[in-house]
Amino acid sequence: MRRLLEGSQAVAEAVRLCRPRVVAAYPITPQTHIIERLAQHVADGELEAEFISAESEFGAASLVQGAVAAGARSFTATASQGLLLMTEVLYNIAGMRLPLVMVCANRALSAPINIFCDHQDSMALRDAGWIQIYVESNQEAVDSVIQAYRLAEACELPVMICMDGFLLTHTYEPVVLPAQSAVDEYLPAFHFARALDPARPMTLGGGSEADNYQEYRVAQQRAMENAETVIEAFDAEFGEQFGRHYGGMLQGYRLEGAETVLLVLGSLMGTVRDVVDGLRERGQAVGALRLRCFRPFPAQGLVRLLAEARRIVVLEKAFSPGAGGMLAAEVRAALQQAGSMTPVEGVIGGLGGRDLTPDVIEALLRDGTPADTGTLRFAPAHREQGAPSHG
């Protein structure tokens, strides 16, 4: 059924279709509409779940951890400061290998406080042991939530769906909502083998020391490696059943014969597609590549898809002050590891909701500027002079 929905509403509908039994959250812009809609579904009897207004994001993450550990499919969502407040628990959920799904409505981090989109929040959690899927559109958000539950439960890994705050969460788009019966067919009921149950007592979260801790961590890595094929397979299967798929971990656009390739995450890809089309019409050999999955990192796929590129530009909405963009660094590492000498230009942009317009993106693709390893590049051109004081 095709409906005109706000991104948050669309995601809430997708969550409802996955039949979670516990939803716990704490409101934070731009995540609020997701949980408001879910609260309404529960109030209206359209979703048979416990809706819990937690006392903080830390509490919300802990609530869903407990619920999943007790065997109930669960959901939470947050953004920005809320995600950071959850951090300790999110690491713990991953370490305990609990299959949870959450949505991060990507938003900048304080200070200064800013409610608009960039990727600093979820990128700060990249080492937490969660699968991270960055979606381009509201339709992909819907479809990815459904895929995510199956993925999480099959791999016993938590999954974070990262969707751009406001750009997606507050934007109305036509969205196809799958039928409940079709979702039930795709997503089997949740049976957690390690669930807390007096009939089968188990200790979860006990101590570990030097003689075995590393084995747990390695197992996490192996699970992530295994997840790569599962992500591809479940996305392909989703495509067969629903007619939509997203390339698994990577989605290329007009990469055939592309000499210059722009890499991005999230909703920015929509603008990038338009820019690439325009430049292609003018005979320029450009293409684009979107990392749908940042964790696990699709190193092999990147190497394969970038094999013909002569120039690679990474445009990302987060960075590590004093170092540079994390995405660019990982792309460089993957290519270098595979013996590629193609330079990778890292550009940081769109921070705190600053618009990345077609002009800005076109300039990045057009510029033949050689890779600048000295100063970090920001886009669009920013103000050095008259910069605000940090009072």
Next chain:
Amino acid sequence: MDRRDAFRHNVLTAGHRACSGCGEAMAARMVGDLIGPDAIYINATGCLQVFTTHNQQTAWQVPWIHSVFANAAAVAAGVEAALRGRGKATPVVVQAGDGGTFDIGLQCLSGMIERGHDVLFVCYDNEAYMNTGVQRSSSTPHGVRTTTSPPGRLSQGKHELKKDVISIIAAHHLPYAATATIAYFPDLKAKVEKALGIEGPRFLHVLSPCPLGWAHDSALSVTVSRLAVETGLFPLLELEHGELTGVMRLAEQKPVRDYLRLQGRFRHLFDSKEGLEEIRHLQALADTRIRRYGLLDAETTWDTHSAMHGARHGRGGYARAAGPAAGEGNDGS
């Protein structure tokens, strides 16, 4: 039920790594066996978690989960939410130390109670951060020596008062909150059983001496916890919907000095004029609590004397208007 029959479930079984004389281990063993195996246990980070689940071993014969330090009440709330609608009422029990209750865990605890989750929260209070090597917490009484409240030329130990957590909890107007200690097993038993019969958030505050941190003889844990009650420093209370509904009367009031003298954490107070002043403050605090809760004149047959002798008959609880008079239990089996 005889005290010796209590430990039939071995919810917390032998072989764990608690120090000898650990009040928390005794309390958890009592509470666990009173609740039994048909329950789900959530533990905060702390001594109990460390000494029972050391390095891939477990002393728990029940479903048990530990997430992080601050969130035990929230994890429990999630477990309880997951169990709702499954048609059987499996008790959900949190176990936390004073750090996980008074300090780092207070926010999640308050949220859990406010939302009315059907969870029993048990705090084993040993009045400092013992797991990390005896640092002060907000539960540490004033005057106490810890590694982060050391007595010195300018200090007599901890400067601040022990947080009145039971009043904070009671202010949530929850169905049931009570204090207890390992010295009075029938009393603890009555309170656990009462808590199990009530739906909604319940809070049990169990004073649990720590021979290491309190620096007392490990054979004296029960004696020390009894003196905490008999001096009035740790009143045994029951509160229902925020109202005081029961106290254990003091058969006689013991001087606070009797309690302090057994513990190295107070020893420095006896060495100086300033220290003796702190002892007077501690005595005044005990007197205040005795007045506040009517510990010497409460209308109950259940007092610190009968509770000791009544133990053999398994008599417990304050609710009974009439029971065997003090001393009647002496000839019990």
